[in-house]
Amino acid sequence: MSFAYGVQYPGYAQAYPGISYAPVAYQPQQVQAQAAQPAQPAQPAQAYQGFSYAPAATQVAPAAAPAAAPAAAPAAAPAESSGAWRLVVSGCRHETVAQIVRGHFNREGENHGHPVFKKESQWNGLDVMIYFWDERDGPSFSGWWFGPKVGGDQVWAYQPDKEPDPPASGWRVPYDGPVDNTFILYPAPAPGPGAGAGPAPAPAPAAYPTPAPVVPNVVPTVIPPPSWANSAGPSPSAPSPWDAQAQQAQQQAQQALQAQQALLAQQAQQQQREREQREQREREMREREQRERERRERERQQMEERRKVEARKAEELKRREAEVAKKRELEKAAQEKAQQELEKRRLEQRSVLAIRRQIQKVRLATPETLDDLEKELRDMLQAAASDGSLGSQAETVAEEAACGLDSAKKRCESLKELKRKQNEDEAKAKAFLSELMRRLDNAEGAVKDLHSILAEHLDTKKEGAEAADDKKEDKKDDTKDDKKDDKKEASEPFSPFPAAVLAELQVESLGKAMELSQSAKTAARKVEEAALECGTFASANSKLKEELKDSEAAEPLRQVPVILRRLQAAQKTSEAYVQATLTCEKDMRRREASKRESSRRSALFRDFDKDADGRLSQTEATALAKKLLAEAQKVKETKVNEEALQRFLRGAVEEDGKVESFALLASCVGAFREMERDGRRRLTREARQKLLASLQSKWRRRVQDLEGSTGSDLEATLKEVESAVAPLLTETSSPPEQMQTRAEECEAMIQKAQQKAEDFQKKVQQLPVAFLKEVNSKQVQTSELDEIMAQHQKRLALRAGRTGQRLERAKRLTELFRAKANRKENDSIEKALGQLQEALRAYAKSQDWSPEQLFRSGSEDSETDMTESAFLDLCAKATSPCSQELASKVFQRALPEDVEDLPLSAFQRLLKVFYKVTQETPMTEEAEVTGENAKVQLKVGQFLEALSDPKEVSEVQRLRCKARDGSEGWATLSHLRPVVLPAYAIGRRCVLLEKKDVKSETKEVLLQGDVVELLEESQADVEADEAEEADEAKEPKEAKEAKELFGFVQTRSGKYGWIFNCDQVLQPL
Secondary structure: OOOOOOOOOHHHHHHOOOOOOOOOOOOOOHHHHHHHHOOOOOHHHHHHHHOOOOOOOOOOOOOOOOOOOOOOOOOOOOOOOOOOOOOEEEEOOHHHHHHHHHHHEEEEEOOOEEEEEEEEOEEEOOEEEEEEEEEHHHHHHHHEEEEOOOOOOOEEEEEEOOOOOOOOOOOOOOOOOOOOOOOOEEEEEOHHHOOOOOOOOOOOOOOOOOOOOOOOOOOOOOOOOOOOOOOOOOOOOOOOOOHHHHHHHHHHHHHHHHHHHHHHHHHHHHHHHHHHHHHHHHHHHHHHHHHHHHHHHHHHHHHHHHHHHHHHHHHHHHHHHHHHHHHHHHHHHHHHHHHHHHHHHHHHHHHHHHHHHHOOOOOOOOOHHHHHHHHHHHHHHHHHHHHOOOOOOHHHHHHHHHHHHHHHHHHHHHHHHHHHHHHHHHHHHHHHHHHHHHHHHHHHHHHHHHHHHHHHHHHHHHHHHHHHHHHHHHHOOOOHHHHHHHHHHHHOOOOOOHHHHHHHOOOOOOHHHHHHHHHHHHHHHHHHHHHHHHHHHHHHHHHHHOOOOOOOHHOOHHHHHHHHHHHHHEEEHHHHHHHHHHHHHHHEEEEHHHHHHHHHHHHHHHOOOOOOOOOOOEEEEEEEHHHHHHHHHHOOEEEOHHHHHHHHHHHHHHHOOOOHHHHHHHHHHHHHHHHHHHHHHHHHHHHHHHHHHHHHHHHHHHHHHHHHHHHHHHHHHHHHHHHOOOOOHHOOOHHHHHHHHHHHHHHHHHHHHHHHHHHHHHHHHHHHHHHHHHOOOOOOHHHHHHHHHHHHHHHHHHHHHHHHHHHHHHHHHHHHHHHHHHHHHHHHHHHHHHHHHHHHHHHHHHHHOOOOHHHHHEEEEEEEEEEEEHHHHHHOOOOOOOHHHHHHHHHHHHOOOOOOOOOOHHHHHHHHOEEEEEEEEEEOOOOOOOOOOEEEOOOOEEEEEEOOOOOOOOOOOEEEEEOOOOOOEEEHHHHHHEEEEOOEEOOOOOEEEEOOOOOOOEEEEEOOHHHHHHEEEEEEEOOOHHHHHHHHOOHHHHHOHHHHHHHEEEEOOOEEEEEEHHHHEEEEE
């Protein structure tokens, strides 16, 4: 039995008493080799009791209990979170803030749930932090801040957004100033592993305690086996129990040694980590000391600079005080001189003001006061010239006085002329008014004559006489002051007879009435002629009133409306009097006619009264009744129903069978006549109803025939169309070609149904016309036929209207389906265009060709355009992923109008790269953003044309591009999005013009929402007739040079044309 390490095991001393062990030299290389192997799992502590290790010189103490991890061990790495770990700040127009904030920032921690960033270098000994502050102090304090510490009072920039990471733009510099669009934040790449501390050490296994430091040259105590162990052992046939114990002890010793080696390896790693950490701490300590020295040096320099500044300020203050003192002396002298000049000017101003006041009085003088005011002015001028108070303004005041005198003389001449003209106008007005009054008096005189004629036949003589006596008594009692009022009352119009008095007009006979009526008509004609002359005279002199409306002479003309109203009143009175006489004549004629009718009836009664007893027998009464019926029907004889007539005549027969009252007999005859008339009306009505019923039946059959033939065929066609268009919106996932075919089929069916609907509508319109022609218009009136046809016509019209609505709905569904098919096809073409553009540009770049060289390589002849086959071959060479069919559609879309081959200009436009602005950003002159080289501000939605490939500048991708207005510059690529085409939507209805002229031919009407591609923009002169006529008198040159913006576009249907005012019509998609 042998022991690899000669380690004692429990019970060995009792089994082998008296045996000693010599230590074996420790081999370090073996320990190192074994330490490199992975540590084996530890056994329970009881398996290692009794083992001891002794060094070559000293004995090692047993391992201590597990201790805590060293305090110098590196802390665990922070957990990862969203957002960048490093930021770069660039731009900023503010010079002082730009020096503070520009640079690199590292993530330092969190505040209010958002990351905090710290600048790698300090500014004037202050840290520069980027942090977020929530709404705990109010909404106006919430947002992202730049400051020397988190939550401090000093800040440099502010952004109010609530984003989880610092915003890229929109910063206000200073915090309460405007937004600085050049102030930009963008993420920077994180530093490599070598830039920071080394990786954290791996934790020790939990089952092993951390061992104490290991002393070098540790040699375990090895007890050699006895020399007789191999020879004196038991034979194989009879194994000894000591062999099993020895083997078990040997295994335990090996396991313990392996565990000890693993602990040694861990101790060596721990020492290495501690050494690295110690070196790291020393390095950081040196760096902190270096930074502290630099900070102190900067503070010393700043202090020195402040002292120099303060010294310069003190010197500057002394210099300024000396200058202020000298300036005060000069100002004092200047003030004294200015005071003298001021007194002189005041005296001069008072004299000038007094003379100018007198000049103003002269200017406003009247012809009566002009001479006196002129003399006063000349005296003032002479006095001022003698004492020299006018000074330098003497000549100016003299000129003003001369001008004032001239204007005053001219004004007085004008006033004289105006007075003369005013007198002439007043004379004209008075003459006009007197002539008008004369004509009015003539008209009123004719009415008074008619009034006097009527007064003779009315009961008003006594009232008129009493009124005359009263008026005479009043005149005697009036004073002389009231004579003017009496004259005014005498000139006023008379009071006409009221309508109630005129209604009582009566004469003795018809002849008198006719004579009175004739006199009234004659007087009325005179009134009408006088009124006509008066109105004609007033109209002829209407210009006089217009000429005198602004002068005082127009005052008398204000009585003209009163005179005209009196004239109208005279006309009305005349008409009322004439109407009264005509009514009286009519009444007299009616009385005379009544008398004649009464005489005729009495004579007729006497003619049928054969026995002349004043009473009619039944036979005589019947004969008289037949005579009256014949006269009523205007015939000689009439056939009547004798029995019925006798029944009606019973009401006029007395008890003795005689008829005494002719009036009662006439009323019975009238009742009989009305009874016969009602019978005839009933028969006529029944015949007419029968005729109308037959016509209505005939019309109904016509309508039923139309609905049964043409209407049923139309209904079947409409149902077929509706069943065809119903599932269209569920087939939008089909290929575009299939959708186009389906839309064409539905449109053909709708066209067929539309034709049938038009035929049906035409027949519906022709049906009543044909029916009216067949009916005899003499028997039935048109209104009755319209009433018969109205109900069915309304039903047919409603059916035609519903048919139109159903067809319109089918059309809308089909148009919507076709629009979706077109949109789908356009999307596929645009996608293929993008793929072709990328493939062709990559192919040209691989061959180092320009777009023109690429075009020439694909065309058969360098001087000709590219055919479709050559274009497809070029796409195949460029290994484009799109199909030949889509490439052909792209070729057709890129072709200009009315050409078959692709020119070089269209091919170059096909290869252009466009971008769309997704965030407001400045366009700069140079590639690098300095904060002062911004050229224009790019708006969201604006399209840009790329002029070169993107370029990295200060860790930011920059692109040289061209805007729509022609400006070129650099923009940040992260604020742009690549697009295939610069597509615009039509903002309002407009027309597509043939040429760049508003008067050119219209090719197509573009509606709101249509999509076009803008190819070119240019200005042109626009001749607006209305604008030129309005501005011709004021600014003819500017009106002729007016220019408007035109845009050359291509529609989705492939048409090219110009749009007027494209900057107002086109809206970016």
